[in-house]
Amino acid sequence: MKPLELVCPAGTPAALRSAVQAGAHTVYCGFADETNARNFPGLNFSREDMHQAVAFAHQHGSKVLVAINTFPRAGDEDIWHRAIADAESAGVDAVILADVGLLAWAAARHPGLRLHLSVQAAAANPDVINFYASEFGVRRVVLPRVLSVAEIAAINREIDVETEVFVFGGLCVMAEGRCSMSSYATGKSPNMQGVCSPASHVQYVQDGADMISKLGAFTIDKAGKDEPAPYPTLCKGCFSARGEVSRVFEEPTSLNAAQLIPQLAKVGVTALKIEGRQRSRAYVAAVVRNFRAAVEATAAGRPIPADTLTHLSEGQSSTLGAYKKTWR
Amino acid sequence: MENDTTIPRIPGLAQRLVAPLPPPLIGSLAARLMRQAGKSHPELFARLGEHAYKRYEIAPSDLPFVFLMTPDPAAPQLRVLRKGRASWDCRISGSLAALLGMIHGAYDGDALFFSRDITVEGDTAAGLALRNAIDNSEIDLFEEATALLGPLRSRAIPGLTPLVNALERRTGVALRRVEL
Ligand code: SF4
Numbered sequence: 001m002k003p004l005e006l007v008c009p010a011g012t013p014a015a016l017r018s019a020v021q022a023g024a025h026t027v028y029c030g031f032a033d034e035t036n037a038r039n040f041p042g043l044n045f046s047r048e049d050m051h052q053a054v055a056f057a058h059q060h061g062s063k064v065l066v067a068i069n070t071f072p073r074a075g076d077e078d079i080w081h082r083a084i085a086d087a088e089s090a091g092v093d094a095v096i097l098a099d100v101g102l103l104a105w106a107a108a109r110h111p112g113l114r115l116h117l118s119v120q121a122a123a124a125n126p127d128v129i130n131f132y133a134s135e136f137g138v139r140r141v142v143l144p145r146v147l148s149v150a151e152i153a154a155i156n157r158e159i160d161v162e163t164e165v166f167v168f169g170g171l172c173v174m175a176e177g178r179c180s181m182s183s184y185a186t187g188k189s190p191n192m193q194g195v196c197s198p199a200s201h202v203q204y205v206q207d208g209a210d211m212i213s214k215l216g217a218f219t220i221d222k223a224g225k226d227e228p229a230p231y232p233t234l235c236k237g238c239f240s241a242r243g244e245v246s247r248v249f250e251e252p253t254s255l256n257a258a259q260l261i262p263q264l265a266k267v268g269v270t271a272l273k274i275e276g277r278q279r280s281r282a283y284v285a286a287v288v289r290n291f292r293a294a295v296e297a298t299a300a301g302r303p304i305p306a307d308t309l310t311h312l313s314e315g316q317s318s319t320l321g322a323y324k325k326t327w328r
Numbered sequence: 329m330e331n332d333t334t335i336p337r338i339p340g341l342a343q344r345l346v347a348p349l350p351p352p353l354i355g356s357l358a359a360r361l362m363r364q365a366g367k368s369h370p371e372l373f374a375r376l377g378e379h380a381y382k383r384y385e386i387a388p389s390d391l392p393f394v395f396l397m398t399p400d401p402a403a404p405q406l407r408v409l410r411k412g413r414a415s416w417d418c419r420i421s422g423s424l425a426a427l428l429g430m431i432h433g434a435y436d437g438d439a440l441f442f443s444r445d446i447t448v449e450g451d452t453a454a455g456l457a458l459r460n461a462i463d464n465s466e467i468d469l470f471e472e473a474t475a476l477l478g479p480l481r482s483r484a485i486p487g488l489t490p491l492v493n494a495l496e497r498r499t500g501v502a503l504r505r506v507e508l
Contacts, residue, residue: 012375012464018508041453042375042460199453206449228442280463283436285508312439 003299004261005271007065007164008288011043011278016053018281020062023292027057028065028096029277030194035083036067037120038277039194050090063093067277069118070194071099071177081105088113096142097121098177103136116164117141120177120191126158133161140164142273144176146322149260153267162270167257168287169275170314171321172196173235173250181234185216202232228252228316236314254313255321258291261298283312335426335435335445336500338390351393355408358395362406365465365472366399373401375461379454385416388424399458418454422446425501431462431469434502468505 008024010016019027030036032044045053050066057064066087072080080099084106087095095113097103098120106115119142123129132138140162143152147165156163172179172190182196183189190196203214209225213232220237223229230236230252239248257264261272272295274287290307297304310318346354366372373380376399386395396414397406407414420427426445429435437459440446448455470492474481496503 012460014464014466022508040456040460041377041379042457042464046374199456202452203450204448204452206447211444211447223444226444229444230442231438279438280430280433280436280459281466281508282433282506283439286436311443312436314438314442316442 001265001299001301003295004265004269005164006288006291006295007271007273008291009169009274009277009279009284010053011038011040011276012281013045013049013053013056015277015279015281015284016064017056018285019288020057020060022285022288024062024288026063026065026093026271027053028067028273029053030067030069031083031086033079033083034192034194035070035080037069037118037190037194038067039070040278041199043278047086047090050087050092054091058091065094065096065116066090066092067096067118068102069096069098069120071120071191072102073192077101077105081109084110084113094139103132103138107136114139118177119144119166122175122177124155124175126155129155129159129161133159140270142166145171145173145255146175149263149267149323152264152269156268163268164271164273165257165264165269166255166275166321167261167264167272168291168309169254170231171250171253171255171319179235185218185234197231197233204232228314231314251317251319252315253317253319254315256307256309256313256318257320257323258294258304258307260320260323261294261304265298279312286312334500335423335429335440338424338499338501343390347392351408351410354393355395355406358408359404359406360476361469361472362397362399363404364475365467365469366401366404368472368475369465369467370401372461372465373399375464376457379451379457382417382451382454383415384454384458385414385419385421386427387411387419387421388427389421390423416450418451418458419449420446420455420458421449425499428469429502430459431467432502432505433463433466433508434506437463466505470504 005025007026007028008019010019010027010029016027030044054064068083080102088110094116096116096118098118115138117123117132117138122144123141124144129141142164145166177191186201188198197215201216205212211223213221215232235249236252241248290309294304380399384397393408393410396409422445426440430437477484492503
């Protein structure tokens with residue numbers, strides 16, 4: 001059996017090289033602007049970086065996918081159109097898009113470019129996936145992180161395109177592309193500006209041994225001396241509601257579905273995605289190496305080796321997320 | 329070691345050796361090291377963008393002084409000050425071993441943040457830009473330090489390399505870039 005394709009994150013050219021050298025079959029990355037959903041300071045690729053990165057990856061037998069997965073602002077579509085054209089001329093293996101208008105544009109103007117549907121499109125049923133495939137020629141869909149393995153199996157039975165699912169990394173607990181919490185608190189969102197809870201609106205304040213995190217005008221969390229610090233995203237915040245203080249939306253914990261790889265292979269998934277373009281090359285190398293060993297083991301019918309990645313996870317703990325539906 | 333997050337502490341000896349040195353001397357050495365690193369990695373400034381002009385306080389929690397730096401490509405500045413003296417835009421603190429490990433690619437910055445081994449205060453965007461720019465540059469402070477020796481470099485390297493490697497093994501601190 002062929003190992004499942006490992007699709008690995010790279011926020012910088014150095015991280016891309018680390019991913020390739022650690023065994024990534026495919027690396028995904030984005031341009032340094034609002035066209036991709038990890039538009040963080042100091043991150044991402046210039047046009048020249050992209051050309052060099054594609055050349056490096058191809059030399060080593062890996063593929064490069066470019067995420068152009070935010071929703072274009074009316075009147076400024078040109079920024080997104082140029083990103084698609086530049087990705088194609090850099091020789092990338094596919095672009096990952098979310099917006100219907102952009103998919104239509106790419107299908108009409110760049111017929112030779114392979115299209116993947118981003119998780120940001122939140123395509124979670126066969127009808128909508130078949131629509132994207134028949135209308136725009138989408139070849140692969142990244143499934144939202146709200147489906148169980150049984151639901152993925154049911155979808156795969158009714159579609160012809162490839163499916164890619166997340167197996168590791170930070171969780172976006174809302175239906176992707178639909179969450180407006182960051183917009184509410186800061187005026188900026190992952191969907192439009194490519195950044196949830198932007199660093200420019202985040203403040204960490206030391207209060208004795210405690211660390212208080214603030215997003216815009218809101219205090220969203222307080223971590224005691226020995227407690228792990230979460231990302232400053234609103235969905236992981238601790239709030240007081242109806243007289244009770246709790247994590248109203250979700251616990252700060254990360255996905256780790258390594259043990260489910262054999263089941264995901266069995267239900268016809270093509271590729272496994274690792275989240276974390278905002279992370280360092282140390283993270284990328286460690287996670288890719290572990291998951292490469294896991295997909296090789298599955299392909300050879302061996303048990304999945306135990307991983308030691310918990311310390312890299314938000315909240316320093318991990319979950320099977322919606323795959324097992326023990327999730328809130 | 330790739331998945332081991334136990335951050336070693338700099339042995340007391342190193343602290344005792346560094347701490348009594350006059351801050352201006354440490355400052356002048358560190359400033360030369362920073363300028364050298366900037367020269368070998370000009371891509372760092374492009375990644376920093378507007379954040380290159382911010383004042384960063386790098387505060388090793390196990391040393392009695394802090395580094396105050398402004399990367400500014402035209403006129404990079406770095407001074408060493410006693411704790412609590414500097415005004416800054418962004419302050420990054422943690423043990424010297426955690427900070428060196430992050431620079432050299434031994435540790436992931438977010439993981440150090442989750443585990444509270446490093447803290448970031450003030451301008452979070454500037455802190456993030458600096459961390460990402462350094463991570464992409466794959467800096468090796470040993471290489472930069474030996475580059476400062478000029479023509480003596482090639483003669484000094486054979487003697488210094490085993491010394492630094494032994495120190496690394498003994499302390500567990502990443503004194504050179506980790507090959508991932
Ligand atoms: S607030 Fe949470 S659910 Fe919403 S976009 Fe950000 S990470 Fe995702």
